[in-house]
Amino acid sequence: MMESNYWERQQEMEDRKKIVQDLQNGRVENSLHIFEEEMLRKKLSNTIMDLKGNIRVFCRVRPLVLDDSTKMPSTSYPISIEARGRGVDLSYNGQNKSYMFDHVFTHEASQQEIFVEIEELVQSALDGYKVCIFAYGQTGSGKTYTMMGRSNDLEHKGLIPRSLEHIFQTGQSLLPHGWVYTIKVSILEIYNDKIRDLLSMDRLVGGKKFLIQHIPKGNTTVSDLTIVEVHSVEEASSLLHKATQRRSVGRTQMNQHSSRSHFVFTLRISGVHETTKKQVDGILNLIDLAGNERLSKSKSTGDQRKETTEINSSLLCLSNVITALSRKCGHVPFRDSKLTYLLQPCLAGDSKTLMFVNISSDPSSASESFTSLEFARNVNACGIGIPQRQTKMLPSDSP
């Protein structure tokens, strides 16, 4: 496929933006079926996002838990045409704060509704793009629920298992068209600023360095990391299951099953077209960050206090990176933490990046929600360049 040049892309972006606006404002005078209109809207807004080159932000609001049902939620949703589906209001300190993101999922949104909005982005990894989706938010705000969901519960399955199924199904459907895919999995966690290989049998044995290296115009590698080729959803899901059981999780005052580490699930997807010998190399990174929490609220002590301090400090590094990027500073402190260094190509490279900001509608979390939403607004303002496909031609006599 011919790549259009920058100015053509800009013009295309303007034209498409207008179509989306017309669709949103209901000005298109025809009777497009609602479903088709919705599909078109999604496709066009995806294209616009790609062309804008910003980090996309989706906000998800966690419902109040049952025993909180007497409380008034701190969040509400504006109903104006412009803000519908994109706005969220937070009542904080007696004031109403308004935010707009690429999409806002209300507390009623199902896992399936959320997946439908990201499936095209996930699919672009099969087309040779680097894709990164990460969940950020206060402890207990629903990051793990969004990314992993509840195990053994089909309805509540999260984005990672759904993405796996989608990648394998789409890969299969491209077979008759000549595309043959090889898929490899790696899963790591960053715990107290150290990388741990969640797929290694001897993961606690020392001596492994796990050095992160960014290859220009290529992928990121982590030395000594286990990478496993998988041939089916079942195989990949079984690795995912093993890794989640090995992940560092603890019980805290704020969450019964609190993730104490950043969890990074990576699929390396390589496709070769049998006749044209074109090769595409995509990456799908799905990341469940540990949640920030106030020591005064979590009341953690001992090892857990150290974990909390480490989690907060790596998230502060992430925030510093985002601030530097949004202010277009000459120096961006990516190397200040393992997390930011690993994420560097997703935050300032040629990747398609989406952040979920998870917030709770519980009024007692309004201050944390405010901090998360302000951070998310900065993230949304970060430009990361136009996403690039990784393609090459193999010699015609290659198998």
Ligand SMILES: Nc1ncnc2c1ncn2[C@@H]1O[C@H](COP(=O)(O)OP(=O)(O)OP(=O)(O)O)[C@@H](O)[C@H]1O
């Ligand atoms: N949208 C939702 N609908 C129903 N239940 C939810 C939703 N979001 C979160 N929960 C529930 O809230 C609890 C906390 O969610 P979860 O563990 O995902 O939070 P977290 O942000 O990952 O926290 P931590 O940072 O401490 O790991 C869980 O019991 C989860 O099932």
